[in-house]
Amino acid sequence: MKILRILMAGAVGLFLVSCAAPGGGAGSSVRRSEYGHHPGPKGFRTVILDAGHGGHDSGATSRWTGQMEKNAALDTVMRIRAELAGDFRVVLMRDSDYFIDLDERVGRASAYSDAILVSMHYNHGAPATRGTETFYWRMDSYSLAKRIQREIAAASGGGNNNRGLVRRRIRLTRNPWIPCVLVEGGYLSSPSESRLIADPAYRARLAKAVAKGIRDQAAYGDVGMGPLPPPINAPLSRPTDARE
Numbered sequence: 001m002k003i004l005r006i007l008m009a010g011a012v013g014l015f016l017v018s019c020a021a022p023g024g025g026a027g028s029s030v031r032r033s034e035y036g037h038h039p040g041p042k043g044f045r046t047v048i049l050d051a052g053h054g055g056h057d058s059g060a061t062s063r064w065t066g067q068m069e070k071n072a073a074l075d076t077v078m079r080i081r082a083e084l085a086g087d088f089r090v091v092l093m094r095d096s097d098y099f100i101d102l103d104e105r106v107g108r109a110s111a112y113s114d115a116i117l118v119s120m121h122y123n124h125g126a127p128a129t130r131g132t133e134t135f136y137w138r139m140d141s142y143s144l145a146k147r148i149q150r151e152i153a154a155a156s157g158g159g160n161n162n163r164g165l166v167r168r169r170i171r172l173t174r175n176p177w178i179p180c181v182l183v184e185g186g187y188l189s190s191p192s193e194s195r196l197i198a199d200p201a202y203r204a205r206l207a208k209a210v211a212k213g214i215r216d217q218a219a220y221g222d223v224g225m226g227p228l229p230p231p232i233n234a235p236l237s238r239p240t241d242a243r244e
């Protein structure tokens with residue numbers, strides 16, 4: 001049933017691609033590979049949006065607002081999809097409240113070519129900790145992460161709210177065979193930021209910012225993003241490696 005939903009989303013998306021694709025005619029520079037040791041993608045047509053957690057896995061829950069990460073992430077992903085609709089073929093990893101194992105998310109993403117993966121999460125930590133950050137691992141995902149982080153930092157107020165880029169080898173940044181990033185849209189454990197995250201207007205701003213980062217990457221590739229990080233031949237990330 002879940003797979004059917006994705007296939008149907010893909011079929012609808014194919015029509016959209018044929019009438020409006022950024023960089024149309026120029027072709028795509030997405031290279032599907034295990035390590036991602038090459039420049040970032042340009043002209044890609046498929047965006048896979050992954051709402052973190054789901055079902056019995058709620059992710060973080062705010063003690064201030066009661067909001068659960070799985071719901072905030074899904075709401076944000078739906079808004080990103082609406083922002084991108086018409087210009088990209090958008091595939092949702094999940095479109096309602098059910099659980100998908102991380103390795104299965106990786107497998108589904110890796111089945112696509114000409115695609116990028118953006119996983120949406122909200123963070124938790126000490127009450128005083130706040131801000132947005134974006135995780136990446138692969139060289140081909142650096143500029144996408146940087147573009148998204150730049151936009152969401154501005155959308156969330158900038159300054160101390162910008163925790164920047166983090167190069168971390170976790171399953172959703174190391175294991176897919178396509179460019180992939182994981183976005184943390186703020187801390188549900190922060191009293192002030194959790195109230196912000198509970199506000200639909202903030203999630204709308206965040207979604208618009210993520211969508212702009214994706215659009216800019218599709219239009220410009222790595223141009224203007226500075227030197228790429230060095231390649232690292234690291235093994236696949238396992239569940240025991242780090243928090244995700």
Ligand SMILES: [Zn+2]
Nearest residue numbers: 052059121122
């Ligand atoms: Zn999470």
